[in-house]
Amino acid sequence: MEKLSAVISCLLLTVAAVTAQAGQSKASERPLPQWLTGIIAVSGFLFLAFVSILVKKAWCDSSREKVSVDSEKQNEFIMTNGNTYDTQLSAVRSQEYRNAYDNLVIDSTDDKVTAM
Amino acid sequence: SLYTDHPYPACASNPLSDKVSVNNPADLSIIVGYFIMVIGVGIWSMFRTKRGTVGGYFLAGRSMTWWPVGASLFASNIGSGHFVGLAGTGAASGIAVGGFEWNALFIVLLLGWLFVPVYLTAGVITMPQYLKKRFGGSRISLYLSVISLFLYIFTKISVDMFSGAVFIQQALGWNIYVAVITLLLITALYTVTGGLAALMYTDTFQTFVIIAGAFVLTGFSFAEVGGYSALVVKYSSAIPSNFSSMDPRRYNISPDCYTPRPDAFSLLRDPTTGDLPWPGVVFGIAIVGGWYWCTDQVIVQRCLAARSLTHVKAGCIMCGYLKLLPMFLMVFPGMISRVLYPDEVGCVVPEVCKRVCGTEVGCSNIAYPKLVVSVMPNGLRGLMLAVMLAALMSSLASIFNSSSTLFTMDIWTRIRPQAAERELIIVGRVWVLCIVAISICWIPVVQAAQSGQLFDYIQSVSSYLAPPIASVFLLAVFVKRVNEMGAFWGLIGGLLMGLCRMLPEFWFGTGSCIFPSNCPFLVCGIHYLHFGIILFFCTSVLVLLVSYCSMPIDDQHLYRLVFSLRHSKEERKDLDWEQEEKGRRARREAAERMRENDNRDAVAEEEGKSGICSLVGRLCGGGSQAQEQDTPEAPEKLPDISEDPVWKYTVDSNALIMMAVAVFMWGYYA
Numbered sequence: 001m002e003k004l005s006a007v008i009s010c011l012l013l014t015v016a017a018v019t020a021q022a023g024q025s026k027a028s029e030r031p032l033p034q035w036l037t038g039i040i041a042v043s044g045f046l047f048l049a050f051v052s053i054l055v056k057k058a059w060c061d062s063s064r065e066k067v068s069v070d071s072e073k074q075n076e077f078i079m080t081n082g083n084t085y086d087t088q089l090s091a092v093r094s095q096e097y098r099n100a101y102d103n104l105v106i107d108s109t110d111d112k113v114t115a116m
Numbered sequence: 117s118l119y120t121d122h123p124y125p126a127c128a129s130n131p132l133s134d135k136v137s138v139n140n141p142a143d144l145s146i147i148v149g150y151f152i153m154v155i156g157v158g159i160w161s162m163f164r165t166k167r168g169t170v171g172g173y174f175l176a177g178r179s180m181t182w183w184p185v186g187a188s189l190f191a192s193n194i195g196s197g198h199f200v201g202l203a204g205t206g207a208a209s210g211i212a213v214g215g216f217e218w219n220a221l222f223i224v225l226l227l228g229w230l231f232v233p234v235y236l237t238a239g240v241i242t243m244p245q246y247l248k249k250r251f252g253g254s255r256i257s258l259y260l261s262v263i264s265l266f267l268y269i270f271t272k273i274s275v276d277m278f279s280g281a282v283f284i285q286q287a288l289g290w291n292i293y294v295a296v297i298t299l300l301l302i303t304a305l306y307t308v309t310g311g312l313a314a315l316m317y318t319d320t321f322q323t324f325v326i327i328a329g330a331f332v333l334t335g336f337s338f339a340e341v342g343g344y345s346a347l348v349v350k351y352s353s354a355i356p357s358n359f360s361s362m363d364p365r366r367y368n369i370s371p372d373c374y375t376p377r378p379d380a381f382s383l384l385r386d387p388t389t390g391d392l393p394w395p396g397v398v399f400g401i402a403i404v405g406g407w408y409w410c411t412d413q414v415i416v417q418r419c420l421a422a423r424s425l426t427h428v429k430a431g432c433i434m435c436g437y438l439k440l441l442p443m444f445l446m447v448f449p450g451m452i453s454r455v456l457y458p459d460e461v462g463c464v465v466p467e468v469c470k471r472v473c474g475t476e477v478g479c480s481n482i483a484y485p486k487l488v489v490s491v492m493p494n495g496l497r498g499l500m501l502a503v504m505l506a507a508l509m510s511s512l513a514s515i516f517n518s519s520s521t522l523f524t525m526d527i528w529t530r531i532r533p534q535a536a537e538r539e540l541i542i543v544g545r546v547w548v549l550c551i552v553a554i555s556i557c558w559i560p561v562v563q564a565a566q567s568g569q570l571f572d573y574i575q576s577v578s579s580y581l582a583p584p585i586a587s588v589f590l591l592a593v594f595v596k597r598v599n600e601m602g603a604f605w606g607l608i609g610g611l612l613m614g615l616c617r618m619l620p621e622f623w624f625g626t627g628s629c630i631f632p633s634n635c636p637f638l639v640c641g642i643h644y645l646h647f648g649i650i651l652f653f654c655t656s657v658l659v660l661l662v663s664y665c666s667m668p669i670d671d672q673h674l675y676r677l678v679f680s681l682r683h684s685k686e687e688r689k690d691l692d693w694e695q696e697e698k699g700r701r702a703r704r705e706a707a708e709r710m711r712e713n714d715n716r717d718a719v720a721e722e723e724g725k726s727g728i729c730s731l732v733g734r735l736c737g738g739g740s741q742a743q744e745q746d747t748p749e750a751p752e753k754l755p756d757i758s759e760d761p762v763w764k765y766t767v768d769s770n771a772l773i774m775m776a777v778a779v780f781m782w783g784y785y786a
Contacts, residue, residue, distance in 0.1 A: 034784045034785070035784065037783045037784065037786060038780040038781070038783035038784035039780070039783070040783065041779045041780060041782060041783025041786070042776050042779050044779075045776060045779040046776060049772060049775075
């Protein structure tokens with residue numbers, strides 16, 4: 001009984017499909033409904049747009065970094081004391097005050113200990 | 117206007133079965149009302165802008181907001197050729213012809229975002245002027261001016277006049293000369309006096325008329341055919357009742373000459389067997405569109421008249437949205453027309469077609485006029501006629517104005533470099549009248565093209581001559597290395613290649629389905645859109661090759677002339693500096709001489725000025741004050757292309773939304 005109803009429903013389905021196809025003739029030769037192809041196209045486009053915005057941001061950032069690194073290098077050139085190829089710390093340390101770069105507050109040995 | 121396959125000459129002596137004259141009061145009052153509104157808007161805009169200067173007359177004082185820009189772009193583009201051609205080709209072969217319109221959605225964004233910023237910072241008025249600044253020398257700009265004027269007369273003006281004549285003959289039965297001359301005179305009136313400002317405001321009004329009227333007709337047509345799904349079903353069975361040959365010895369009619377195409381409802385068709393193959397539709401139309409929208413004077417001039425770059429971009433987006441409509445307002449009604457009247461619109465037997473519309477090749481071009489005459493009730497027929505007139509007048513007026521700009525700023529200033537601003541404006545106006553006379557002389561040509569393939573010729577003229585120009589402009593804006601020699605030889609090489617295809621094709625004729633032409637495969641085998649793509653790439657290769665083999669142009673000559681340098685603020689040493697300096701010196705000498713003469717004759721002249729003279733002077737845009745203005749030539753300030761960040765984001769995201777809508781429509785109908 002079940003098999004018979006399954007066969008009948010299959011037959012009905014194929015008959016319906018054939019008549020639908022014959023009725024709508026060439027317009028429904030498309031595998032997907034039209035609105036679906038439209039939506040797929042839009043999602044593809046938005047994805048590409050998103051990717052290109054990211055790429056553009058990365059490009060702009062990298063070129064801005066390059067520009068600022070260049071200007072930094074230029075500033076270093078200006079601020080080092082004459083020796084351009086000398087990368088020692090002594091080149092940028094000031095010679096007058098020996099403790100100029102020491103943080104005197106932290107390095108002091110007066111520890112404040114709270115009495116228990 | 118690249119779409120009408122089959123010619124439809126205006127045959128005055130042809131009896132048509134249901135030719136209806138518009139002679140009832142409702143129709144006539146609408147038409148008269150339309151004309152009064154147009155002239156009114158023209159006169160109102162005359163008082164809004166100062167038309168005494170070159171910038172005021174040719175560029176509307178650079179003061180236009182985004183909505184006249186967008187509406188003017190649309191109305192200048194949509195002409196009567198669109199109504200007749202889109203509907204006719206839609207009736208004959210389905211919706212792929214709408215791809216011409218929907219491709220423009222993207223090209224118009226290229227215009228606003230990539231090309232106009234460069235044109236604005238370059239500070240030019242015409243496109244040949246831009247090429248002159250970019251490359252130096254004068255042969256490229258001369259070539260471009262001449263070929264642009266040629267293309268205007270032979271493609272745009274003739275197509276629009278032709279289609280307007282079709283419509284007038286079909287729907288009105290008026291004498292063709294009377295109708296066309298009246299139209300042209302009214303158009304010339306507000307073009308000559310008002311300049312670009314009048315044009316852009318009247319274009320805005322005409323856009324409303326076009327869209328409203330076309331919507332009404334579309335509504336009635338869909339009601340008549342039973343809805344959209346009914347159209348899809350019925351179109352494939354819209355076969356004429358007479359399809360057997362009347363003279364089997366001379367010809368036989370194969371079924372695919374009268375059966376509607378199975379791929380009628382898809383935009384992207386088979387690359388080898390389709391009538392509009394998809395690579396051609398996607399890339400070929402983009403290239404020709406690139407010429408039309410991004411490098412042609414008519415369209416670019418409207419963008420240059422805008423008040424700021426943000427307004428340009430917003431106008432381009434508005435035009436893009438409007439360009440979504442022709443598919444629904446013109447192509448679908450054309451297909452409906454074939455469904456409703458298959459024996460007339462879809463006729464195939466030559467003798468039958470000759471009886472119906474006067475030409476043996478086919479009658480698809482009467483698709484739209486037939487709908488107007490048969491489907492529209494009284495009163496609304498007058499509205500449709502107003503729509504056609506609006507389309508015709510807006511396009512023609514724009515072409516007149518832009519061709520006069522080209523002639524005045526590029527050709528006249530070369531002949532007479534000492535011409536002052538006042539003289540240039542007068543020359544511009546006189547040229548409009550000349551070109552009106554040329555357009556009137558086209559009418560007998562149009563009528564003589566009885567069995568001619570006028571529209572086919574016009575289609576080819578665009579696709580075979582435009583790609584080299586598009587390629588040179590694209591490379592000029594984006595590639596700094598391109599120099600004068602490369603551009604010139606690229607243009608000449610591209611022209612020769614295009615002529616090699618165009619002339620043999622004209623010679624052999626394009627033929628029809630029943631009588632195919634005997635054009636050899638080598639010449640006519642490649643589809644014209646594919647040929648356009650090949651021509652574009654060959655020209656680009658030639659330009660780059662010759663440029664790399666010769667001296668580059670220094671950066672100092674290129675500031676604000678190329679896309680990568682559009683924001684630079686450095687002083688530019690113009691390549692055409694010498695020529696400009698000569699012109700400036702000549703103008704200064706002429707002005708001084710005129711001032712000497714004036715001082716001598718000042719007393720005598722004042723008594724002679726009559727009332728009519730001063731009225732004409734005021735109509736033509738402030739006579740005496742203009743003269744005093746142009747004697748000290750103020751240094752021009754650089755046009756600003758900076759944008760407010762908030763508006764920039766608004767406009768950019770709007771463009772993204774519009775592109776998404778366009779992609780959806782393409783995907784839906786692919």
